[in-house]
Amino acid sequence: MNEELRKRILPNGSAKFIFFGGKGGVGKTTSASATAIWFADHGYDTTIVSTDPTVSLSVVFGQEIGGEKRVQIKHVPNLCGMNINPKDAKGHYKKRFESMMGQMNSALGEETSQSPCADEMATFDQFVTFLDEPESQVIVFDTAPTGKSLRELAMPFNWAAYVQKQIMEGREMAKLMNLPENTNESLERDKERYERAMVALRDKEHTVFNLVMLPERLPIEETASAIAGLSEHEIPVQSLVINQVIFQKDIDGNPFLQSRANLQAKFLNEIQDRFTGLLHTEVPLLAQDVSDIDGLRQVGKLLYGE
Numbered sequence: 001m002n003e004e005l006r007k008r009i010l011p012n013g014s015a016k017f018i019f020f021g022g023k024g025g026v027g028k029t030t031s032a033s034a035t036a037i038w039f040a041d042h043g044y045d046t047t048i049v050s051t052d053p054t055v056s057l058s059v060v061f062g063q064e065i066g067g068e069k070r071v072q073i074k075h076v077p078n079l080c081g082m083n084i085n086p087k088d089a090k091g092h093y094k095k096r097f098e099s100m101m102g103q104m105n106s107a108l109g110e111e112t113s114q115s116p117c118a119d120e121m122a123t124f125d126q127f128v129t130f131l132d133e134p135e136s137q138v139i140v141f142d143t144a145p146t147g148k149s150l151r152e153l154a155m156p157f158n159w160a161a162y163v164q165k166q167i168m169e170g171r172e173m174a175k176l177m178n179l180p181e182n183t184n185e186s187l188e189r190d191k192e193r194y195e196r197a198m199v200a201l202r203d204k205e206h207t208v209f210n211l212v213m214l215p216e217r218l219p220i221e222e223t224a225s226a227i228a229g230l231s232e233h234e235i236p237v238q239s240l241v242i243n244q245v246i247f248q249k250d251i252d253g254n255p256f257l258q259s260r261a262n263l264q265a266k267f268l269n270e271i272q273d274r275f276t277g278l279l280h281t282e283v284p285l286l287a288q289d290v291s292d293i294d295g296l297r298q299v300g301k302l303l304y305g306e
Ligand SMILES: Nc1ncnc2c1ncn2[C@@H]1O[C@H](COP(=O)(O)OP(=O)(O)OP(=O)(O)O)[C@@H](O)[C@H]1O
Pocket: 022, 023, 024, 025, 026, 027, 028, 029, 030, 031, 052, 056, 144, 145, 243, 244, 245, 283, 284, 285, 286, 287, 288, 289, 290, 291
């Protein structure tokens, strides 16, 4: 376990947002679910949100977790789950967007919801709602593999400019058509929501961004590029979870494990040298899949202790 990580993720007064990002298959869903269960078990009102369109949360918790609203996780008191699904999100977003622009611009809402990045915009809009109105003490985000989640996070910048443009055009049009100017109110509100969400994402007290990786070549490179990409948006990565490490005590004379561990040792050294200034937490390679709540509780204890 990592005492310092535990200290950093505990909520101190306001809601805490905890992200798990990283390359495909490295253990994001496992780490996020284990973290969410750990908090719920410690009495915190917790929500786990997946921004990955796959059904991974439903599989992990053995129940339907959709994108309409959060659902109580049956076997874990204090824990709710939600899977932000671009299809459902698009419905919400379109409705909101159309009402936002009012009758005058409903045609524009139609056009926007068909644009190629409408899925991302809709997903992002729903994602912002969690940051803006947390409704839980702790919100844990299980993100899609690195590239996609970075795009989601970058959306507010296009969004802010886009929304600003709509506000300006709306004003012009209102003037031309002699309409009252207040048709832009909800757009202005959205712009503020996006800005507040970005402030929360950049604030180390509010948000802890973890990258999950394996001690292997490609995950190391992808981690480096994710750190650089996030820092371009001034979002600081605080911790690395190095997953599936073969611990010396588990080798027990097995030459296959020893040789894999030797290979990992080289990459573990490189991780130490390259990613300074971040918390590092190693999670052992377990003998079995982490596929149920008991397994996830075990991972939670490995990460944060009892
Ligand atoms: N420490 C571990 N020991 C053994 N198995 C593990 C460990 N961590 C994760 N796994 C297993 O590895 C697989 C991938 O993990 P997981 O689904 O959490 O990855 P992911 O990063 O969310 O993947 P994706 O990018 O597809 O969403 C799962 O079957 C999980 O049970």
